[in-house]
Amino acid sequence: MTTFLLKRLAIGLVTLLVASIVVFGVLEVLPGDPARIMLGMNASPEALQSLRALMGLDQPLVTRYLNWLGGMAVGDFGASITYSSPVIDLIGERLAVSLPLAMIALLLSTLIAIPVGVFAASRRGGVADTITMGTAQVGVAIPNFWFALLLVYVFAVGLQLVPAGGFPSWNEPWAAMKALILPAVSLALPQAAILARVTRSAMVEVMGEDYIRTARAKGLPRKRVLWRHALRNALIPVLTILGLQFAFLLAGTIIIENVFYLPGLGRLIFQAISQRDLIVVEGVVMLLVASVVLINLVVDICYAVVDPRLRVRR
Incomplete structure (x- = not known):
């Protein structure tokens, strides 16, 4: 190791x-x-x-x-x-917005996608599977900026439950979290649709293996077979997508941060490019590259934790 x-x-x-x-x-x-x-x-x-x-x-x-x-x-x-x-001070200030936003969006995406994927796989070919994956396909197709504008119209303008944009500061934790709710949801749902489809495909493949049939033949409950045996062995592609999604959420928030007027990394790099502030662009891009490399390393370690066979091979 x-x-x-x-x-x-x-x-x-x-x-x-x-x-x-x-x-x-x-x-x-x-x-x-x-x-x-x-x-x-x-x-x-x-x-x-x-x-x-x-x-x-x-x-x-x-x-x-x-x-x-x-x-x-x-x-x-x-x-x-x-x-x-x-530049390092600018990045630190903007990371205080972009990093929590990416983590909240990834958490929401995971909490939605994995149960939905397991549910669809457990009812493969049925009406529930068709409706679930059809809805996920719509989620993949909808641009997140259009979905963000729709959320603003409904929850900020119509119901007035959350602010439509801006970010106060972390000195007001509740106000700061409310400011990140709509951006996080608009980022999370399209990613959840992708992750749900990947989870469902991986689960369908695993559920055809011999050890799953053996577990069912031994009389183990269906839920235990799904969540303890099938899901764990289906997590390798799911972890891969999670790693890629976190890198995307950290680097790809330019449009969402501009929609909600958030002072994050995405907005910083957008402003730096428009102002031709090359040193800022170079610093932010290299930070994002380093984050992708680090996330890939963490995902590889998670592979070995999830599947002990990989530890033996390595």
Whole structure:
């Protein structure tokens, strides 16, 4: 197990290195001068030269990349010109919104999807299975931003149960949680539809195995066979989707955060791209890449916990 973890860590570090080269290179080849975009077309040559020097754009490409990489290695992501603040501080402030939002959405998605998937698999081919999977297909097809607007219209504008947007602060915990309810639901339900379909497919495959028939032949209750034997062996693909979904929920909230006007990572990267604040874009993207690598490592560890056979092989 230790060898496996060390190998996965090495792969993760190589992935981060390659990703840093790609991210830095892609942003460098984008057309346009960041300094001119930030100062405007009427900026004087002296102001442009001063800003380029401040942003490090007057240095050679390799030097800028190595300085940026070395800074990230020690936790220094640089400073934002637009916000006049260290990038790591901006990320920390925005993570205080995006991370709880992603975790709440993932929890809701899991609590909805796994029971629905098990229920549909236990009634394979029946009316309940057809209705459940049909509803899940609709959930997959509906764009989450349209669903978010519908939730705002019903629960914020119509019933006035929760705010339509904005985020107070965590100094007011109840108000902050109310502000995250609609965004979390609008993110969770489409993901729950995907996860429910995956859970149902994995359960149907597992329920055809010999050990399930043996357990039923021994007289074990149907619920125990479903939840203790079938579900545990069907969790490998479910865990894979959960890992991917958490990475998506953390990185893919740009539209939802703009719909609800939340000061999260998605809104930060959207504003940084529009303002051509490259150092912020590079820092946020690398943080998201690192989160994906870390989540994949956690999922691999969960594989070994769920299925002891994998520990023996590794």
